[in-house]
Amino acid sequence: MLAKLAILALVCAAMLKFDSACWKQADRRARIVYGILxxxxxxxxxxYVxxxxxxxxxxxxxxxxxxxAKRLVGIIQISSSS
Amino acid sequence: MNKKESISSIQTALLFLVGITGSSIILIPASVTGAARNGAWISFLMAWLAGFLLLLSILYLQKQHPGLTFMEYSRRMVGKPVATIMAILFLLALFWQEAAIIIEVSGFFKSTMMKNTPSPVINAMFFTMAALTARAGIEVMARMFSILALIMFGCVTAVLLLVSVNFHLEFLLPVMPDGIKPILHGAYIAYGFPYAEVVIFSWILQFVRKDEAQRLGRDMCSAFVINGTTLLFSIVSSIIVLGPLAGDLKYSLYQLARLVFVQEIIERIESVIGLSLIIGSYMKSTIVLFIITRLLSQLSGLSNYRIVIFPTTLICLLLSVTMYANEASFVEDGYVMWPLFNTIAYVVPMLIVLAATWVNGRMRK
Structure with missing residues (x-):
């Protein structure tokens, strides 16, 4: 569990670092959408963790x-007994 | 960064071709043959025809609303509230689809070549590449995928030609021993993946350069015929080589590649199919990721879609590692639920907008 947490934290940190340049230029709406995501x-x-x-x-x-969907497939599927 | 991106008609058709062929060339033959047995080629043709009608529909919509995205002309035709609901359904389906593409390819590698590698690692590598490519933009994608598509189709063609010595045409008979129902079942599967997904490519048609818009229909239809021919040949080859086992062995082309043996010089070339699957899945997942971010940015009113690429990719990655506890439930969803769901999420909204566009056009006359 700790390993997964560490990996997730690393991935999130990498993502935030990579997006920091875009974030500085982003308007308020973009930052809100990013936060919602x-x-x-x-x-x-x-x-996952x-x-x-x-x-x-x-x-x-x-x-x-x-x-x-199962019912639909049931109509067009031949039964295994036949 | 905010320069309007544009690609040629042929590049658009190429993106469409790799998007619908991508991973389906490896995965579809086994699933359709499993349902329809020797009649799988008939099922495939039925699904292909349905896909062709969907292609004509999205081309018509693009012609009627040049330069607009699906979201933009949906809002004009059916109003913002209905278009928003349709977009949310579209988005849910796209997220599922994106995760499913990678779940499928990591399942392939886990079962064949990378048995000790954890699935999240395989998924993460695919998503990292897809995210970086999608962020580069559609122009980069189109240029890069031209070369990758050649490699992918080249590998598949080479395997199918080399395995032709093992063809047994008698395996095609009997064609429909259990009647029409298995054929319909196979058509249901093939329609769900990949032909109902044709609708999502309406999101890339707007990038075609204005001076090439006239030839878009011709190029897209040509791409669709190439896709149909390739997949049909794959399905028929699976049947006439593997015979009764065709529907029971997963990853048909991979199984065919294992049978290639030429004078002890050309053998064990199944990794070539692995390469094709990597390329195909990578291209398809990149295109779908690009479409998701475009839709998200249009839905939320963002001017720059690139800022949402990495969070979207992380969501898709986490979905791919948390969605299914076992393969059986994923297979059930993929071949039973998905054709119905993507009809409701992709096809029905498109048909609603199509009907509204047609009625609007008639009223103007």
């Missing part, structure tokens, strides 16, 4: 689309 980074980073997988984007999408 750091929210999912923080959440997903937490999932804690070795968790959910709740995540795939589950959000599956909640709505997986069952209807």
């Amino acid at each position: 750091m929210v999912p980074v923080a959440y997903l980073g937490f999932l 804690a070795n968790l997988y959910s709740p995540n984007l795939d589950e959000l999408i599956d909640l709505v689309f997986l069952e209807p």
